């Protein structure tokens with residue numbers, strides 16, 4: 001205990017501090033790639049979400065009704081409002097845009113989680129369709145994960161169009177499609193085989209679908225294997241596109257962190273091309289998700305290619321804790337300044353001067369037994385009690401003592 005420091009940091013304070021430091025780190029890194037921060041409203045028009053295709057699942061949205069009876073929704077996603085903002089804002093409309101955000105999204109939980117509210121920190125790159133843009137955001141994801149201190153992590157890259165292309169030819173019922181997606185996602189090869197047999201598909205489609213969960217691993221090997229199940233030009237185009245992105249990622253020197261996973265399925269409908277998720281060791285769910293969504297802009301009136309990703313900040317924090325990567329910078333605890341009633345004015349003045357100099361100061365009336373250490377304004381003297389006791393007259397003298405003591 002120095003200068004009346006009360007060991008204050010309780011769990012809530014610590015957790016918030018760690019979260020803030022993480023967010024600060026992400027924001028600074030996003031900025032160094034030229035992304036600029038914007039914000040969108042928390043309450044949004046339900047009809048807007050309802051009127052567009054490729055939207056958030058309606059059951060997941062959290063609705064509220066305003067005084068006029070209008071149905072609003074708590075921001076269920078970042079990418080949709082960011083796209084609308086970019087399309088409709090005349091100032092930023094037109095050219096390439098790099099934007100980022102840190103805000104909460106609200107969804108009715110599905111799966112194990114019970115939280116309706118989660119913090120996302122995401123980037124969106126609008127107006128660029130090139131593989132270089134895809135690689136840029138993926139490289140940024142790698143850069144941030146490395147910087148946080150993870151060594152063992154992977155960005156899994158897949159393609160939203162690849163699976164779609166195959167199932168289009170298979171013509172499945174929604175239930176079968178759902179089940180197939182689950183089997184692919186869990187790589188459940190044992191159940192996959194009888195399931196596919198039952199569907200009675202042309203054999204080349206059946207084989208291709210069966211192969212999807214196995215198209216997983218180092219980019220070069222997967223790209224090679226995938227060649228054998230290419231059914232048409234569109235699939236060839238998808239493969240060429242993935243290869244082009246991988247080549248840029250090679251130049252970013254991040255291939256060690258990349259896995260190709262053609263069975264990857266993201267839970268948002270708006271993805272059209274490359275999709276990806278970030279996984280760190282021993283954490284079962286992805287800490288970041290993203291992909292290209294070139295058709296969303298059209299829904300708001302402008303054809304505009306786009307790619308981005310978002311960290312689930314709370315999941316990322318859990319991973320940081322598990323991997324013991326918290327590095328909370330210990331700021332000096334606040335100084336405590338005690339006074340007897342008669343000296344209150346003097347003490348408050350001194351506190352003010354210290355605060356002007358960015359010290360954190362708590363003031364308290366002195367009661368018997370309260371002050372073992374701290375800055376005391378007593379009847380007959382002012383004294384700084386630390387490991388030693390030192391008296392002082394003026395605020396300047398006090399500041400000198402505090403600086404010397406490294407309080």
Ligand SMILES: N[C@@H](Cc1c[nH]c[nH+]1)C(=O)O
Nearest residue numbers: 079289290291308309310
């Ligand atoms: N909005 C997506 C993540 C994302 C950002 N940009 C593109 N995708 C999600 O919540 O999963």
